[in-house]
Amino acid sequence: MTRSVTVLETGALTTLQDAGRPGQGALGIGRSGACDRASYRLANRLVGSPPDAAVLEVTFGGLALRADHDVLVVTTGARCEGQVPHNAPTPLRSGAELRLGAPASGLRTYVAVRGGFAVEPVLGSRSTDVLAGLGPAAVTTDDVLAVGEPASPVPGIDLAPVPDPEEGDVTLRVLPGPRRDWFTGDAWASLVTQSYTVTTDSNRVGVRLDGEPLERARTDELPSEGLVRGALQIPPSGKPVLFLADHPVTGGYPVIAYVVDDDVDRCAQLRPGQSLLLRESAL
Amino acid sequence: MRVLPSGSTALLVELDDLDEVLWLYAALVDDRPEGVVDVVPAARTVLLVTDPAATSLSAVAEAVRRTTPRHDQRGAGELVEVAVTYDGDDLEEVAHLLDCDAAELVRRHTADEWTVAFCGFTPGFGYLTSRTWQLDAPRRDSPRKQVPPGSVALAGEFSGVYPRESPGGWQLIGRTDLAVFDLSRDPAALLRPGVRVRFVDEGRA
Numbered sequence: 001m002t003r004s005v006t007v008l009e010t011g012a013l014t015t016l017q018d019a020g021r022p023g024q025g026a027l028g029i030g031r032s033g034a035c036d037r038a039s040y041r042l043a044n045r046l047v048g049s050p051p052d053a054a055v056l057e058v059t060f061g062g063l064a065l066r067a068d069h070d071v072l073v074v075t076t077g078a079r080c081e082g083q084v085p086h087n088a089p090t091p092l093r094s095g096a097e098l099r100l101g102a103p104a105s106g107l108r109t110y111v112a113v114r115g116g117f118a119v120e121p122v123l124g125s126r127s128t129d130v131l132a133g134l135g136p137a138a139v140t141t142d143d144v145l146a147v148g149e150p151a152s153p154v155p156g157i158d159l160a161p162v163p164d165p166e167e168g169d170v171t172l173r174v175l176p177g178p179r180r181d182w183f184t185g186d187a188w189a190s191l192v193t194q195s196y197t198v199t200t201d202s203n204r205v206g207v208r209l210d211g212e213p214l215e216r217a218r219t220d221e222l223p224s225e226g227l228v229r230g231a232l233q234i235p236p237s238g239k240p241v242l243f244l245a246d247h248p249v250t251g252g253y254p255v256i257a258y259v260v261d262d263d264v265d266r267c268a269q270l271r272p273g274q275s276l277l278l279r280e281s282a283l
Numbered sequence: 284m285r286v287l288p289s290g291s292t293a294l295l296v297e298l299d300d301l302d303e304v305l306w307l308y309a310a311l312v313d314d315r316p317e318g319v320v321d322v323v324p325a326a327r328t329v330l331l332v333t334d335p336a337a338t339s340l341s342a343v344a345e346a347v348r349r350t351t352p353r354h355d356q357r358g359a360g361e362l363v364e365v366a367v368t369y370d371g372d373d374l375e376e377v378a379h380l381l382d383c384d385a386a387e388l389v390r391r392h393t394a395d396e397w398t399v400a401f402c403g404f405t406p407g408f409g410y411l412t413s414r415t416w417q418l419d420a421p422r423r424d425s426p427r428k429q430v431p432p433g434s435v436a437l438a439g440e441f442s443g444v445y446p447r448e449s450p451g452g453w454q455l456i457g458r459t460d461l462a463v464f465d466l467s468r469d470p471a472a473l474l475r476p477g478v479r480v481r482f483v484d485e486g487r488a
Contacts, residue, residue: 026308026321026323026401027471028472134466178297225295231290249323255289261292283340
């Protein structure tokens with residue numbers, strides 16, 4: 001018998017996500033996958049699912065599920081209001097509901113179920129890539145999501161002591177990118193000293209930052225080149241786009257800097273209106 | 284060859300021209316440095332994405348510098364034939380811009396083999412180049428909001444086939460029924476880097 005959960009409400013955007021589609025960039029296929037990889041991995045670990053099992057990525061809470069069978073669930077990432085099993089795996093009995101309110105801090109909550117969500121993979125992954133339009137469609141009300149068979153024992157962790165996403169100013173470490181020399185020295189100084197604001201024009205593709213525009217030292221056109229998540233690309237507006245999981249495989253505007261990979265997961269929890277400071281780091 | 288930093292997990296190798304990209308990419312696909320999880324060619328660059336747990340950026344940079352480019356790459360890949368109806372909305376205009384007529388443009392487009400240099404823009408969209416294609420087609424001043432799937436197009440030194448409906452600024456010269464990206468097929472993408480392409484004129488509709 002296939003177990004399942006039924007979606008009652010989705011909130012602003014709920015998608016299925018896993019570890020993504022690595023190694024297919026040469027075909028124009030991006031990595032995608034969970035935006036906050038650390039929270040994703042933790043969620044699967046807490047319910048004893050494989051590290052690449054599919055979970056739900058919920059944007060700003062609002063998801064409601066009903067268990068159609070007994071399942072074990074957990075939420076990680078942004079902690080939502082309500083009776084929520086945050087960082088603490090909890091049985092959800094058949095007929096019981098899980099309702100996520102709005103998160104107190106952070107943006108993205110991960111809902112893992114023991115056994116993982118058993119949707120059909122596309123090109124090796126169950127992740128929805130919103131830019132490329134690959135993978136399962138975004139989750140909608142009345143979706144019945146099949147739950148896979150558990151493969152390994154429950155690890156027996158009652159509660160994972162991890163900090164909630166930050167409120168207020170967020171500081172991220174950055175490294176020079178491949179096209180730092182396409183900008184003036186003043187532009188670099190401005191990048192790593194000014195306070196940016198996260199705009200509402202942000203999604204799984206990237207976070208658009210508002211601030212003092214950065215001035216280019218050269219104005220010729222850059223042939224498109226490959227990039228990875230964490231890239232800070234500077235479009236003609238001079239205001240950075242910080243790329244996340246569904247970034248384009250290649251980009252035609254210069255990448256001035258990269259957020260250090262260990263800090264990129266925190267970018268996935270940035271909320272519109274939050275202040276962001278970028279600080280120069282060393283490899 | 285310049286090795287440029289791309290954060291804590293990747294390196295961007297910048298080369299002098301597209302041929303050097305093809306040669307280095309072919310060599311890296313054959314003999315991928317340890318710990319490299321993705322190799323992404325583009326017009327002048329090759330991006331190497333690493334697994335930081337498996338290697339260091341300095342080790343990968345060193346491996347790339349030691350890599351011998353494969354100069355025999357062009358002409359070695361699988362050949363895909365693309366049957367085209369040359370009736371694109373921009374055919375006459377782009378022929379005029381390139382100082383020839385539509386028939387001459389079609390003759391040149393079908394005259395020689397093309398090679399997929401790299402992919403990008405959307406899954407399965409290949410940027411094709413040809414040794415004998417000497418034309419440089421400007422992009423449209425204003426991109427179309429919807430380009431139909433299967434549209435055969437030109438931009439700059441490149442030709443391409445739109446895998447599915449999408450916005451696009453390339454000049455449309457024809458269309459094909461061939462599905463260049465099909466998730467029900469393995470591999471889904473027909474036009475992978477190194478694949479050779481011959482466009483065949485199906486006659487004007």
